[in-house]
Amino acid sequence: MSMSRRMFLKSATIGSILLTQRATAQGKAPALPFGYSLYGMRNLTLDAGLEACAKIGYDAVELALMPGYPAEPKRLGKDERRRVRERLRTLRLRLPALMDNLPLAGNEQSHRDNLPRLEAALELGRDLSPDAAPVLETILGGAVGQWDKLRRQFADRVGAWARIAERHKSMIAVKPHRFGAMNLPEQAIWLMDQVKSPWIKLAYDYSHFQHRDLTIADTVKTLIPHTRFVHIKDTRIENGRSVFALPGDAGVDYIVLLRAIRAAGYSGCVCVEVSGHVQNQKGYDALAAARRSYESVAPAFTKAEIRRR
Numbered sequence: 515m516s517m518s519r520r521m522f523l524k525s526a527t528i529g530s531i532l533l534t535q536r537a538t539a540q541g542k543a544p545a546l547p548f549g550y551s552l553y554g555m556r557n558l559t560l561d562a563g564l565e566a567c568a569k570i571g572y573d574a575v576e577l578a579l580m581p582g583y584p585a586e587p588k589r590l591g592k593d594e595r596r597r598v599r600e601r602l603r604t605l606r607l608r609l610p611a612l613m614d615n616l617p618l619a620g621n622e623q624s625h626r627d628n629l630p631r632l633e634a635a636l637e638l639g640r641d642l643s644p645d646a647a648p649v650l651e652t653i654l655g656g657a658v659g660q661w662d663k664l665r666r667q668f669a670d671r672v673g674a675w676a677r678i679a680e681r682h683k684s685m686i687a688v689k690p691h692r693f694g695a696m697n698l699p700e701q702a703i704w705l706m707d708q709v710k711s712p713w714i715k716l717a718y719d720y721s722h723f724q725h726r727d728l729t730i731a732d733t734v735k736t737l738i739p740h741t742r743f744v745h746i747k748d749t750r751i752e753n754g755r756s757v758f759a760l761p762g763d764a765g766v767d768y769i770v771l772l773r774a775i776r777a778a779g780y781s782g783c784v785c786v787e788v789s790g791h792v793q794n795q796k797g798y799d800a801l802a803a804a805r806r807s808y809e810s811v812a813p814a815f816t817k818a819e820i821r822r823r
Contacts, residue, residue, distance in 0.1 A: 544781040545821045546772070547608050548812060549574030551745070552585065554788030555800045560584040560598065564605055566801055570808050573822050574608035574783050576651070577642075579635050580615050587634040595641040602642070609643045610783035611687070611743050617655025618671045619664055619695060625671050632675060636682040647684040649743045649782075651717045654688055656695025664695045669708040679713035687743045689717035692756060697722065699736040706740050718775075719745035719787070720766060721758060730767070730774050738778035745787040746771070746811065758789030760803060762810025772818040786811065 550572045555563040560577075563584070567575050577585040590598065602609055614635050616628045632650075639648045654672075656664045672688065679686050690702045702716055718741040723733050748764035749756050761768065772784065786807040792798065815822055 543776070543821075545823050546776065546781070546815070547573035547610065547783045548808075548815060548822050549576060549608070549610060549783045549785035550804055550807070551576040551578065551611075551613060551785055551787045552583075553578040553613055554786075554793060554803055556583055556793075558584070558800055561601065563800075564598075564601055564607060566804060568605040568607055570805055571812065572607070572804075572808065574610050574785065575602075576611040576613055576648075576783075576785050576787075577609070578613045579638065580613070585612075585638075587631075587638045590638065592641075595638070599642050608783070609639075609648045611649045611651050611785065612639050613651050616652045618668050619654070619656035619660070625674075629674070629678065632678055632686075633682075636679065636684045639684055640682060647682070649685045649687045649715075649717075650679075651687045651689060651743050651745075653691045653694055654696050658693060658695065658697060660695040661697075661701055665701070665704065668696065669705060672705065672709050672714055673711070676709055676711035676714045680711070685713050685715055685742055687715050687717040687741070689719055689745070690722055690737075692722040692726070692749075699723070699728070699733055702737060703740070715742040716740045717743040717745060719747070720771060721745075721747045721749045721789075724749040724764075724766060725751055725756065730771050734771075734774040734778050738775055738780050741775075741780060742782055744775060744780065744782065744784045746784060747787050747789055758791040760788065760792055760810070761786055761807050768811050768814035769818045772814055772820050776818070776820055784811075 550567045552563045552575055564575060579585055579587060612635055616632060618625060635650050639650060654668055675686055690696050690698065696702060696705065716737055718737050720730055720733060746761045748759040748761055748766045750759050750764035788803050792803065
């Protein structure tokens with residue numbers, strides 16, 4: 515057999531093996547459910563929001579627990595929690611996360627006042643999903659430029675959260691926010707290094723880094739190893755100001771994003787968050803926003819070759 519033919523067959527065999535390994539790896543790779551945050555459906559009943567998400571085609575939901583929202587813990591008694599749990603099962607909707615807003619930048623009393631609220635949120639998560647407690651996702655507050663002033667306070671107070679989370683065997687994910695004191699990847703990593711708790715992780719949302727010379731590749735590489743929940747939306751610049759937009763409306767490449775987080779080892783939910791910037795616009799339609807977001811992003815899962823269920 516000539517050398518050229520021998521090399522050709524060897525190359526073809528190696529190529530076949532690599533393709534087989536790739537296919538096998540893809541088959542075993544965990545699904546990335548596509549979810550929707552009911553933060554964008556405050557004016558709907560909880561039932562209406564869940565039913566809408568299931569009908570549109572989402573695989574999962576994040577419940578918003580802030581005061582005045584349908585899933586605020588004090589609104590859901592024991593029987594209602596049992597009913598919601600059954601409703602999620604019937605609609606085949608996962609519950610990977612709960613959202614609350616528990617800023618840490620206030621005085622010591624405000625921090626202590628938030629601890630019972632934190633406990634209530636974690637208890638609700640366990641009641642609604644006993645077999646797999648949802649992540650509790652929150653921002654930390656403070657203003658841009660205050661990181662050096664607040665970071666030690668944040669670390670101490672998040673440490674107190676960690677002890678509560680451990681007791682409930684539930685995870686808390688804190689999110690770097692472009693309008694908050696913790697707004698850069700390196701700040702979030704510093705916090706993780708200080709707290710060093712398996713119950714405190716990160717939520718990743720590229721919209722908070724878009725238009726800031728922070729690429730998808732770099733932020734994913736830095737943050738995803740510590741990330742347990744992913745939000746998606748877009749950001750545009752209007753009159754020199756950052757304004758959040760629906761996913762697909764302002765340039766985030768979700769095929770690139772999905773491939774990047776998968777390659778970095780992420781195996782959780784990818785969840786649409788409709789910002790207050792969008793919700794506060796005149797004529798905002800919660801159902802239309804959910805449908806439009808789905809239509810913009812769902813095809814990216816197929817193109818990125820990532821299964822959702």
